[in-house]
Amino acid sequence: MTLALILVSILVATTxxxxxxxxxxxxxxxxxCTLAVYAFxxxxxVRSLDFWLPTGTLALATLAWVLTTPQEQRxxxxxxxxxxxxxGIVLVLGLTRFLGFSVYLTASRPPQTLQILAALAxxxxxxxxxxxxxxxxxxxxxxxxxxxxxxxxxxxxxxxxTLVSMGxxxxxxxxxxLALAQDLRWLGFSYIAFRLLHTIRDRQSGRxxxxxxxxxxxxxxxxxxxxxxxxxxxxxxxxxxxxxxTLTTDDLGESxxxxxxxxxxxxxxxxxxxxxxxxxxxxxxxxxxxxxxxxLYAYAFQLYFDFSGYTDIAIGLGRxxxxxxPENFNAxxxxxxxxxxxxxxxxxxxQWFRAYFFNPVTRALRSGKKPLPIPVVIFxxxxxxxxxxxxxxxxxxxxxxxxxxxxxxxxxxxRWSELTRPRFATLSPRWQKALNVGGxxxxxxxxAIGWVFFALPNLSIxxxxxxxxxxxx
Amino acid sequence: MHPRFLRxxxxxxxxxxxxIDLVCGxxxxxxLGKVSLYNHIFSGRQRFPFGEDSSQSYNLSLFNLDAMFxxxxxxxxxxxxxxxRVILIGDSSTWxxxxxxxxxxxxxxxxxxxxxxxxxxxxxxxxxxxxxxTKDLMVLDYAxxxxxxxxxxxxxxxxxxDENQLTSPIVANNAARVDxxxxxxxxxxxxxxxxxxxxxxWDSTLIGQRRALADLFRLQVYGVLWTATGIDQAxxxxxQPAQTDFKKDVLYHGMQPPTLEASQLAFGVLEAGxxxxxxxxxxxxxxxxxxxxxxxSDLRYNFLYPRWxxxxxxxxxxxxxxxxxWDYLDLWNVIPADQFTNSSIHLTPAGExxxxxxxxxxxxxxxxP
Numbered sequence: 001m002t003l004a005l006i007l008v009s010i011l012v013a014t015t016x017x018x019x020x021x022x023x024x025x026x027x028x029x030x031x032x033c034t035l036a037v038y039a040f041x042x043x044x045x046v047r048s049l050d051f052w053l054p055t056g057t058l059a060l061a062t063l064a065w066v067l068t069t070p071q072e073q074r075x076x077x078x079x080x081x082x083x084x085x086x087x088g089i090v091l092v093l094g095l096t097r098f099l100g101f102s103v104y105l106t107a108s109r110p111p112q113t114l115q116i117l118a119a120l121a122x123x124x125x126x127x128x129x130x131x132x133x134x135x136x137x138x139x140x141x142x143x144x145x146x147x148x149x150x151x152x153x154x155x156x157x158x159x160x161x162t163l164v165s166m167g168x169x170x171x172x173x174x175x176x177x178l179a180l181a182q183d184l185r186w187l188g189f190s191y192i193a194f195r196l197l198h199t200i201r202d203r204q205s206g207r208x209x210x211x212x213x214x215x216x217x218x219x220x221x222x223x224x225x226x227x228x229x230x231x232x233x234x235x236x237x238x239x240x241x242x243x244x245x246t247l248t249t250d251d252l253g254e255s256x257x258x259x260x261x262x263x264x265x266x267x268x269x270x271x272x273x274x275x276x277x278x279x280x281x282x283x284x285x286x287x288x289x290x291x292x293x294x295x296l297y298a299y300a301f302q303l304y305f306d307f308s309g310y311t312d313i314a315i316g317l318g319r320x321x322x323x324x325x326p327e328n329f330n331a332x333x334x335x336x337x338x339x340x341x342x343x344x345x346x347x348x349x350x351q352w353f354r355a356y357f358f359n360p361v362t363r364a365l366r367s368g369k370k371p372l373p374i375p376v377v378i379f380x381x382x383x384x385x386x387x388x389x390x391x392x393x394x395x396x397x398x399x400x401x402x403x404x405x406x407x408x409x410x411x412x413x414x415r416w417s418e419l420t421r422p423r424f425a426t427l428s429p430r431w432q433k434a435l436n437v438g439g440x441x442x443x444x445x446x447x448a449i450g451w452v453f454f455a456l457p458n459l460s461i462x463x464x465x466x467x468x469x470x471x472x473x
Numbered sequence: 474m475h476p477r478f479l480r481x482x483x484x485x486x487x488x489x490x491x492x493i494d495l496v497c498g499x500x501x502x503x504x505l506g507k508v509s510l511y512n513h514i515f516s517g518r519q520r521f522p523f524g525e526d527s528s529q530s531y532n533l534s535l536f537n538l539d540a541m542f543x544x545x546x547x548x549x550x551x552x553x554x555x556x557x558r559v560i561l562i563g564d565s566s567t568w569x570x571x572x573x574x575x576x577x578x579x580x581x582x583x584x585x586x587x588x589x590x591x592x593x594x595x596x597x598x599x600x601x602x603x604x605x606x607t608k609d610l611m612v613l614d615y616a617x618x619x620x621x622x623x624x625x626x627x628x629x630x631x632x633x634x635d636e637n638q639l640t641s642p643i644v645a646n647n648a649a650r651v652d653x654x655x656x657x658x659x660x661x662x663x664x665x666x667x668x669x670x671x672x673x674x675w676d677s678t679l680i681g682q683r684r685a686l687a688d689l690f691r692l693q694v695y696g697v698l699w700t701a702t703g704i705d706q707a708x709x710x711x712x713q714p715a716q717t718d719f720k721k722d723v724l725y726h727g728m729q730p731p732t733l734e735a736s737q738l739a740f741g742v743l744e745a746g747x748x749x750x751x752x753x754x755x756x757x758x759x760x761x762x763x764x765x766x767x768x769x770s771d772l773r774y775n776f777l778y779p780r781w782x783x784x785x786x787x788x789x790x791x792x793x794x795x796x797x798x799w800d801y802l803d804l805w806n807v808i809p810a811d812q813f814t815n816s817s818i819h820l821t822p823a824g825e826x827x828x829x830x831x832x833x834x835x836x837x838x839x840x841x842p
Contacts, residue, residue: 249476256479272690276697281529291701298697 262312336439506540515696517546567600775817
């Protein structure tokens with residue numbers, strides 16, 4: 001996201017927080033979040049796709065609300081304003097194609113109005129049919145869950161994404177030979193998908209609170225957390241949303257602090273580090289181990305400051321709007337072991353996986369007729385969780401290896417600490433401190449080496465870079 | 474948090490910001506350029522910082538001559554006693570567009586491991602990819618503090634036209650240095666030329682200088698990748714070869730054949746350079762250029778020069794060299810056409826090797842003090 005867009009977001013959030021207060025807060029927030037979905041979407045080379053993908057986000061959110069809401073709560077009388085806002089904004093944005101100049105709300109010129117009307121009609125019809133004839137039963141929710149996962153896989157598997165791009169290009173009579181996986185850069189889809197999956201799973205388990213269409217869509221596309229999270233939980237988010245917005249000077253001060261900190265982290269520290277951080281080009285140009293480590297450390301810190309900077313900005317913006325978004329980072333590079341690192345790095349993602357993969361799988365493996373031994377369970381669940389987290393970033397060999405690296409790291413740390421905990425507990429405070437410092441160094445370097453697979457595009461470049469790092473090239 | 478506290482934080486922040494900004498307005502920005510991590514933490518650069526695609530070249534163009542020299546390897550400490558120091562001044566051909574540092578004229582001469590007067594010959598590339606004698610003079614003026622034993626000044630007709638003297642961005646953005654050169658050497662240039670950029674007060678504040686300061690900072694940061702990779706230029710896999718077919722155009726900087734007006738060429742700047750060098754010997758080189766064989770090549774040698782203009786300029790140079798007893802090397806046609814890359818003066822590594830042979834021969838003929 002550009003600095004200009006962030007500054008506009010700050011201005012909008014401050015105005016909304018200070019002026020609007022409670023009256024009309026939800027519809028206004030819905031309107032602004034809807035506009036943001038289009039405004040934040042980057043330009044795509046496939047014609048009109050940068051309009052259709054944000055529209056797809058809105059359609060997915062609306063349909064997911066229908067599916068996860070008990071039939072008796074899908075009242076048109078309560079929810080028509082949200083539907084009107086959503087449809088109205090899509091139509092108005094579509095009509096900007098006739099203005100003859102860019103209004104900066106869509107990435108490129110919107111498609112023909114007739115196409116937009118047809119798409120809206122189809123979505124409305126599906127929503128109507130689902131509202132009328134379905135209830136949030138196990139089968140339909142599982143179907144929705146699988147559908148989102150499939151969509152996710154298509155977007156994250158480069159070959160599949162390229163194939164889809166070719167198909168879309170063919171439809172638009174554009175050159176199919178130019179199709180790339182990056183053509184399908186769907187802004188914030190990774191986060192949107194996880195919010196949708198969370199609500200679907202919670203509906204299945206009966207934990208999902210009843211929310212209105214406005215509340216649901218605002219939760220899914222809340223603009224401060226659209227591009228880089230955090231992944232909030234809906235019951236917490238809606239709790240804040242329903243609370244009267246009383247913006248105090250404390251809120252303003254805290255928000256200002258987070259925004260300034262976030263902007264500094266992202267646009268000063270991370271952007272400077274990005275100039276020298278490891279990438280696919282310089283990985284092939286460095287031949288000295290010492291400098292290879294410098295580039296790798298620069299990447300490690302760039303990633304942290306970039307991501308945590310965005311999180312600070314999201315939290316600061318959320319605070320202005322009365323939403324206390326969850327923390328995502330807590331000094332992860334200062335943690336003395338890998339388990340603690342993952343409890344403090346991209347916390348909302350790991351919590352998501354813990355809630356919807358790690359815990360259920362652990363329970364399943366432990367509660368069978370022949371429960372597996374604990375080390376085996378830990379091995380399977382930790383490896384599985386980390387591989388899935390890796391693949392969440394993209395279905396490539398490198399992300400798989402990165403997940404594997406961390407999964408194995410977590411498993412070995414778990415076994416090591418089981419083994420050594422009693423012995424270490426008896427050490428003097430000075431030794432404990434030394435052990436802690438040593439742990440921080442080992443953990444940081446373990447994580448940094450893992451970033452080699454994360455930063456570089458394929459295994460051969462990664463392995464070659466590891467050889468350079470250790471003076472073996 | 475009390476509202477008054479919040480208000481005070483904002484007011485104090487703004488006051489401090491404006492105070493610092495104004496104080497910075499009174500400081501000499503160029504002086505900051507002398508502070509450099511190059512030659513200390515990072516290796517000194519083998520040629521001046523210059524580049525457009527920083528993310529590929531780990532390099533950038535800036536106008537702070539202090540910073541450019543401070544980043545250069547020539548500024549890396551005292552001159553060794555056993556070093557015979559040669560500096561090369563010139564344009565992009567000398568700088569080495571499309572060439573890796575070891576492939577440039579400088580790189581190839583250093584690789585030859587020559588000795589002169591019992592000392593090891595060490596060549597420094599002070600070429601800069603814009604073409605103007607005034608730019609060369611400015612670089613020479615600065616470079617003399619590094620005690621060269623010999624100056625090799627590679628030039629070509631395109632560096633001579635009056636209208637090319639001040640338009641090069643590095644010259645235009647160093648108005649104070651140009652003023653100084655004009656007054657010291659009575660150069661045939663006007664300090665009131667609108668091409669010279671003269672910063673006002675607001676330009677010297679922190680906000681006004683943000684770009685220059687950012688460039689200084691970026692230059693230091695790119696020191697990491699320069700040292701780590703030895704790359705200071707983007708090397709495209711393919712490039713457009715130098716043009717060899719031309720239209721029937723014989724104009725040269727508005728001048729029509731048959732007469733090239735010497736009054737419109739900056740010979741005064743060249744002569745000032747030779748005077749500026751003082752006791753330090755200067756070898757003046759007419760650098761090689763592409764002699765095309767293509768459409769209308771009977772009218773033009775290449776993209777830069779119509780034949781009539783270039784021939785007359787060579788004649789003028791030869792006469793002046795004779796009269797002024799210059800050490801002049803006319804190498805205009807010594808490199809075959811297939812050894813030029815993307816312009817009529819940029820050479821391939823093999824072309825540079827050929828040129829190095831000629832220049833080395835001239836250097837070795839220098840008498841020892």
